[in-house]
Amino acid sequence: MRSDALKNRERLLVAAGQVFEEKGLEASVADVARVAGVGMGTFYRRFPSKEALIEALVSEVLEATITMAEEAAEWPDGTGLEHFLQAVSAYQAAHLGCLPKLWCGDHHLVQTARLRVAELLADAQAHGLVRLDLTSTDISLLMWSIRGVLETTGPNAPEAWQRHLDLLVAGMRPTDAALGHRALSQHQVDRILSKRDRSVARAAGGGACGGGGEAGQ
């Protein structure tokens, strides 16, 4: 790939992150191209479709997530899980653009990430930091939950997720009172993830609401 082509690819990815964070994933390809300072033709030479661009953004985040999980595994005495949750939430808060598509679809990196997280959970439980009746599917719920907060608070309250994570972590501590309902099975989570996500998006610039201006307008 020629150097200018590579440069344009990077500029498109950066621009997409900005534009999607501002206007949501419904932002037009033309917008992204304009912010990147390239033409439509260039866009479609670098990415086969808008969807492919979004997937590239998602992959970036997922790869970073997996890296963070592996780094967290180095922490002693089962503290890795909490550090991971902190780190990944902070990272996602800084990459709001692709949030709505982040933990959906059956992206193979999601599977890897889930495995790493399950190891972190087991470690935390082995050291008595986390209640034993938690399963790795609960961590999936937790990720969706944090994403829900991030999508809503968006850039307006960039640290709100910390308070929410505090609460979740408090709930994960060992206690006498059992959780009232059964955890999701791995199979159920698989089914949720494999369901095709909806268009929007989610529009949602960034996602649901809150975060950005109303699609320009």
Next chain:
Amino acid sequence: MRSDALKNRERLLVAAGQVFEEKGLEASVADVARVAGVGMGTFYRRFPSKEALIEALVSEVLEATITMAEEAAEWPDGTGLEHFLQAVSAYQAAHLGCLPKLWCGDHHLVQTARLRVAELLADAQAHGLVRLDLTSTDISLLMWSIRGVLETTGPNAPEAWQRHLDLLVAGMRPTDAALGHRALSQHQVDRILSKRDRSVARAAGGGACGGGGEAGQ
């Protein structure tokens, strides 16, 4: 209003709930009209715009939420808050259609709901069921969090929210360990809510992902 007009209005609201749950808020007005068995003209005679239809759906849910909060206030010994959270989550799980727009915007009913919830929280704290360092803004985070779970699990795992709420409630119990970060101020929440939401529809059919088929097509 003539009786047939009223009947059509109801049919449109029901159809909108179904269609938006399946395809997300990006579903077309024509889809809604077709499912309702009416023409486009009828739709626009009953609702001035698509947005107004969505707002009508949101208002239905908000009114039900406020009613549930008032009923919960009757529960003894500070148990109202938990019953409210259970009830409102279950209700929202049965009304996924308008989820992405539910706790956004500065809808006046949202303000009322927040007041009622603050009373429930104070009651629960007074009876020692909930830690004293929780504020009503934390409950807002909690609602966004549950919404995030509901949007993702959608109809595929209709009870997943229960497990998540179990975890949140466990985190709300009094404990020695303080929450590590400061709560959002009322003003911050106001600012988040008053920010115009993004088009999505968010996206988003229903919203983010998971819940329904890919926008039909």
Next chain:
DNA sequence: GCCCAAGCGGACTGATTGCTCCGCTTGGGG
């Protein structure tokens, strides 16, 4: 420095959407 394959910009296309318009139908008061 030459040269051409690779890259580029942006006008254009077809599909989709929210919404309007208009001629026909009908509920229900008198």
Next chain:
DNA sequence: CCCCAAGCGGAGCAATCAGTCCGCTTGGGC
């Protein structure tokens, strides 16, 4: 039962968007 205001259906309109095409430009191997 009559009658007309209110209601209705659906074709049509303007705007928007993802994706294509094509003639011009340029990076970089030789």
